[in-house]
Amino acid sequence: MHSNGFFLNDVAGFLGGYYAFIAIMNGIAALVLWRKKDATTWAFVWSVFAGIMMIFASLALSGSKSMVPILPEAIRGLVNNLSGPVLYTLGTTAILVVLYVFRKFFVQPMVAWTVLNVSLLLLGLSMADENFAAIVMKPDNVPIVGLVYLLAFFTWVATKQAVVNDERIKQGLPVIEKVNDEKVLVWPDLVYTELICMIAVSALLLVWAIFLPAPLEEPASSVKTPNPSKAPWYFLGLQEMLVYFDPWYAGVVLPSLVVFGLMAMPYLDFNKKGNGYYSIEERKFSYLVWQFGFFELWITLIILGTFLRGPNWNFFGPFEYWTPYKVEVLNNVDLPQMFWVQWLNQPLPRAPQDAGLLSQIGYILMRESPGLLVMGVYLVALPPLMAVTIFRGFYAKMGFIRYMVMSNLMLLMLTLPLKMALRWTLNLKYIISIPEFSLNF
Amino acid sequence: MAEKKKMSVADILAAARADKQSATEPEKPVIESEAVASDVSDNSADESMASEVPEPVAKPSVSKPGSSGRPSVQEMLAMARANKAKPSEGPKATPKPAAKQPAAKKTATAKPSPVDGAKKNVQRDTASILAAARGGAKPGPVSKAEAPAFSKPTAKPIARKVAKTPSRPVPPRPVRPKQEKASKTAAADDRRGFLSYTVGSFMAVGFTALSATTGLFSLGLARFFFPNVLAEPPSRFKVGSKEGFPSGVVETKFVAQYGVWVVNADFEGIQQIYALKTVCTHLGCTPNWLEAEQKFKCPCHGSGFYKDGINFEGPAPRPLERYAISIAGDGQLEVDKSKSFQEELGQWNDPASYVTA
Numbered sequence: 001m002h003s004n005g006f007f008l009n010d011v012a013g014f015l016g017g018y019y020a021f022i023a024i025m026n027g028i029a030a031l032v033l034w035r036k037k038d039a040t041t042w043a044f045v046w047s048v049f050a051g052i053m054m055i056f057a058s059l060a061l062s063g064s065k066s067m068v069p070i071l072p073e074a075i076r077g078l079v080n081n082l083s084g085p086v087l088y089t090l091g092t093t094a095i096l097v098v099l100y101v102f103r104k105f106f107v108q109p110m111v112a113w114t115v116l117n118v119s120l121l122l123l124g125l126s127m128a129d130e131n132f133a134a135i136v137m138k139p140d141n142v143p144i145v146g147l148v149y150l151l152a153f154f155t156w157v158a159t160k161q162a163v164v165n166d167e168r169i170k171q172g173l174p175v176i177e178k179v180n181d182e183k184v185l186v187w188p189d190l191v192y193t194e195l196i197c198m199i200a201v202s203a204l205l206l207v208w209a210i211f212l213p214a215p216l217e218e219p220a221s222s223v224k225t226p227n228p229s230k231a232p233w234y235f236l237g238l239q240e241m242l243v244y245f246d247p248w249y250a251g252v253v254l255p256s257l258v259v260f261g262l263m264a265m266p267y268l269d270f271n272k273k274g275n276g277y278y279s280i281e282e283r284k285f286s287y288l289v290w291q292f293g294f295f296e297l298w299i300t301l302i303i304l305g306t307f308l309r310g311p312n313w314n315f316f317g318p319f320e321y322w323t324p325y326k327v328e329v330l331n332n333v334d335l336p337q338m339f340w341v342q343w344l345n346q347p348l349p350r351a352p353q354d355a356g357l358l359s360q361i362g363y364i365l366m367r368e369s370p371g372l373l374v375m376g377v378y379l380v381a382l383p384p385l386m387a388v389t390i391f392r393g394f395y396a397k398m399g400f401i402r403y404m405v406m407s408n409l410m411l412l413m414l415t416l417p418l419k420m421a422l423r424w425t426l427n428l429k430y431i432i433s434i435p436e437f438s439l440n441f
Numbered sequence: 442m443a444e445k446k447k448m449s450v451a452d453i454l455a456a457a458r459a460d461k462q463s464a465t466e467p468e469k470p471v472i473e474s475e476a477v478a479s480d481v482s483d484n485s486a487d488e489s490m491a492s493e494v495p496e497p498v499a500k501p502s503v504s505k506p507g508s509s510g511r512p513s514v515q516e517m518l519a520m521a522r523a524n525k526a527k528p529s530e531g532p533k534a535t536p537k538p539a540a541k542q543p544a545a546k547k548t549a550t551a552k553p554s555p556v557d558g559a560k561k562n563v564q565r566d567t568a569s570i571l572a573a574a575r576g577g578a579k580p581g582p583v584s585k586a587e588a589p590a591f592s593k594p595t596a597k598p599i600a601r602k603v604a605k606t607p608s609r610p611v612p613p614r615p616v617r618p619k620q621e622k623a624s625k626t627a628a629a630d631d632r633r634g635f636l637s638y639t640v641g642s643f644m645a646v647g648f649t650a651l652s653a654t655t656g657l658f659s660l661g662l663a664r665f666f667f668p669n670v671l672a673e674p675p676s677r678f679k680v681g682s683k684e685g686f687p688s689g690v691v692e693t694k695f696v697a698q699y700g701v702w703v704v705n706a707d708f709e710g711i712q713q714i715y716a717l718k719t720v721c722t723h724l725g726c727t728p729n730w731l732e733a734e735q736k737f738k739c740p741c742h743g744s745g746f747y748k749d750g751i752n753f754e755g756p757a758p759r760p761l762e763r764y765a766i767s768i769a770g771d772g773q774l775e776v777d778k779s780k781s782f783q784e785e786l787g788q789w790n791d792p793a794s795y796v797t798a
Contacts, residue, residue, distance in 0.1 A: 223700045223719060225726040227740035243742045246758055247724050312729075313743035313755075327734055330745065330754035353787070435759035435785040 007130045008065040011137075015068060016061035018124050022117070023053035029113065042110055049117060056124070070128035071319075080317030086424050088308065088315075089417075092300040096291070103280070107160040129319050135307050139212040144233055144306045151299060162278035169279065177277040227311045227324055236305030237298045243313065244419045246430070246440035254416070261409045268406045270397045289410065297416055332423065334433035339370040364434055371432035375441065383407040450517055451614070674699055676778040679769060686714050686774075688798065691730050691748060701764060701776055702730065702737075705798050708749045713795035716764040716776045717750050723757040737761065751784070760784040763794045 027050040033043035059067045099106055106112065123145075126132045136145060165175045184190065217226065231239040241250040273282040280287050310316040311324035333342075340348050351363035365372070386407055387395040395403045422428040432441040680703055686692055692703040702717040717737075719727050726741035736753075737746040744755030751760045765780035774796060782788035789795075 221697075223696055223698075223727050225728075225740050227729060229726060229740045239742065242724065243756055245756065251724070312738045312740055324729070325731065325733060330743065332754055429756070430758060433758065438758070440758040 007133070008068055008128065011127060011133055012060050012063075012065070012068050014137075015124060015127060016057045018127075019053045019057035019060055019069075022120050022124070023050040023057060026050035026053065026117065039110070046113075053121075068128050069125055071122075071125045076126075076129060076319040080320045083308070083315070083317040085304070085315050085420075088304055089296075089300070089420065093296055096295055100288075100291070103159050104163055107156065107163045112156055126318065131321050132319050135318075135322075139215055140233070141306050142212055144303065147233075147299075148303065158278055159280070162280045165277055165279050166281040169281065175277040175279070228309060228313060228322075230305065230309070233302060233306055236309075237301035240301040240305050240309075241416055244416065244423055246438070248438070249441060254412070257409065257412055261413070264405060264409065268398070268402055268409075270402075293413055297413070332427040332429040334430045335371045335374070335428060336367050336433060338426070338428065340367070360436075364436060368432050368434060371430070371441070374431055379408065379411060382411060454517060454520060677775060678778075679771075679773040679775050680716075682773055683714065683768075683796070683798065686798070688712065689748075691732075693730050695776075696727070699776070699778070700727075701778070703766075703774070703776070704748060704750075706748050708789070708795070711795075712798045714766065714774065714798050715750075715795040716766045718762040718764055718781060720762070721757055722752065722759045722761060723755070728761075763789060765793045766796050767793065768796060 026046040030043045030045075030047040030050060033039040033046065056069050059069055062068075106115070123136075127136060135141060161176060165177075168175055230236065238251065238255060241254060244250065245254070269286060271283055271286060273279065274286075307318065308315055310320075310322035311326070314326050314328050316322055316326070336348060340346055349363050349367045351360040355363070383404055387403060391403070391407065394406070398406065419428075419431075422431075430440040432439065434440065678699060680692075680695060680701075686703055686705040688705050690705055695701045695703060696719050700719045702719060703714065704717060705712070705714045707713075708715070721728050721739040721741065721744055723739065723742055723744045726739050728737040728739040728744070728746065730736075731738050735748055737748075737750070739745070739755065739757065742756050744752060744757035746752050746757065746761050749760075750763065752758070760783075763782040763784075765777040765782070767775050767777070769775040780793065782791055782794040
């Protein structure tokens with residue numbers, strides 16, 4: 001901890017306003033619930049919470065550093081020690097799975113409100129920590145905090161409608177979208193809404209630009225790379241992918257495949273249901289594949305790259321100081337090395353000094369044979385195998401070409417989590433490693 | 442008055458016809474025709490013109506405006522006059538036919554060929570002649586040249602009357618005066634088509650110009666890749682004598698200027714001095730030398746290299762590259778950046794890639 005005395009004084013004012021905001025938010029919620037008459041218990045709960053937040057606000061504004069509410073040191077230390085890329089990835093996956101499985105519970109407004117309040121409270125308590133605040137309150141990273149909450153909100157709204165629709169479909173009722181089939185005109189209804197949104201967003205951006213100026217850095221130099229060196233936030237998922245792959249694959253092939261896959265999606269989809277209304281039950285496969293690709297393989301990687309990757313692209317706990325001298329054991333080896341040297345106990349097949357090009361290629365192919373075999377099985381043998389087993393129904397409905405495109409896109413998408421898992425468990429660098437021709441996979 | 446200028450002759454004729462048929466303002470036509478009579482009587486002194494008058498009067502019964510090409514000015518005028526006479530004959534008689542008929546007759550009896558007006562006052566255009574034929578109070582559009590001749594205040598615009606007409610006849614197709622011009626002046630055609638004759642068509646001109654510009658631009662761009670002056674540090678530079686590089690030390694002071702680490706370390710059993718290129722073999726960032734951990738560490742994706750440049754962690758697929766290094770004539774070490782050596786290609790065995798310490 002590199003705490004200087006000024007930090008808490010600086011952040012205390014912000015935290016005071018922050019807690020007061022939560023208090024007002026909950027006070028309004030309590031008032032609305034009270035007026036409804038059917039949720040007076042919740043109204044009571046939120047008014048009490050609002051009171052507590054008001055006390056927090058006054059503590060933060062009290063002027064005494066020791067009074068600012070903060071997460072206990074022990075908890076922060078524990079979080080730092082436990083967190084790592086493996087736990088983060090598995091943890092976010094687990095959270096998403098829990099949210100999905102118990103979605104009927106989580107779509108209840110009061111549950112969602114509770115989750116929101118808990119997360120806001122934890123954020124406030126964490127921001128009293130200097131290292132946490134330095135990352136979260138950095139002007140570059142503020143949008144990512146907004147992104148987390150916005151994504152959570154919109155996913156929640158959509159899931160709520162899907163849950164309601166699924167329940168109605170089960171009961172044989174028409175979906176909500178059919179019931180509330182009120183037509184709205186583009187002009188003036190939509191265009192006016194868009195105009196108002198445009199003005200509001202412009203105003204927000206203006207205020208934002210004034211109060212959170214972009215952090216300007218020193219002039220660029222080809223021999224000096226900032227540490228940590230981060231891509232723009234929307235490419236941080238890509239940067240995280242690059243940790244596990246050669247640039248041509250993670251930087252060129254995979255992003256192109258993402259775009260291509262998104263374009264191919266409507267042509268691959270044979271499920272006519274769910275058209276024009278929210279539903280999860282009727283489109284389970286599409287829903288899960290999409291949400292996995294979007295949340296787990298893109299959003300969580302952006303959050304990881306923004307908040308948890310520090311100097312030298314090392315992983316840092318949320319309350320950890322970003323020192324460039326952190327030592328992490330990340331040694332890794334290629335599959336051929338593993339296969340020939342570690343398992344067969346013999347040197348790598350290597351062409352003699354004066355061998356011709358063809359002979360060299362032959363030796364390289366022999367050296368890489370285990371990796372080529374693995375990839376061959378994965379990309380060539382697996383799709384037909386899946387067609388006769390788990391995707392039997394899909395294959396029948398989609399036909400050969402559509403099925404092959406779909407299965408290959410899915411398998412290529414899954415190379416990322418698989419490679420991550422292999423790196424963490426076996427310290428595997430590349431499955432196929434041909435540095436002679438810059439071909440590594 | 443402004444919109445009157447745009448009205449074609451046929452429109453004016455149609456409007457004139459409608460005027461006579463409509464019974465909205467019976468008195469006005471009378472005044473107009475009288476005015477015409479008075480206006481025309483000034484010109485009637487010209488005897489030679491009088492003989493021509495009967496001719497146009499006879500014509501309108503035969504030709505409809507617009508049906509047979511473009512009627513001549515005389516025909517149009519004749520038509521206008523004939524139409525004026527119509528209301529008296531037609532079944533839809535106006536409330537005051539008596540007032541009109543004399544006026545029409547007056548025009549006829551006075552034998553006022555507007556043509557002679559046109560001859561006398563050459564600046565008059567067709568529309569104004571027609572207007573004059575209809576009534577002096579409405580002389581039609583006045584051009585700048587004829588403005589002094591028509592200083593009389595004008596009455597209500599005809600266009601408004603047209604809008605009011607209850608049963609308007611189908612207006613004949615407007616005639617384009619341009620066609621007439623074009624047919625009259627064939628020489629002008631030749632002049633304008635000059636470029637077409639020379640290069641084919643205007644599209645060809647455009648595309649030829651476009652290709653020429655693009656070609657020149659590409660050439661200029663190609664030239665851009667061969668600058669006259671290269672503001673680059675020399676590819677060969679001296680870094681000092683061997684003694685300046687003690688064993689096991691990574692010299693980082695040449696990074697900022699030359700992008701080179703000069704290292705004195707053991708590689709495959711040989712103590713050697715070599716120059717490592719400061720470019721990560723993963724995506725080209727500049728790694729940092731971490732003295733405490735004795736490794737090069739890239740800030741972009743966490744690739745790590747040992748002191749000898751061999752990659753051991755992170756995604757870098759191959760070791761750092763070496764530059765050529767040698768001992769110059771004066772005994773100093775000289776690094777040559779124009780040549781590089783890659784370990785995975787077995788080039789580090791090349792004696793040019795190191796100097797034995």
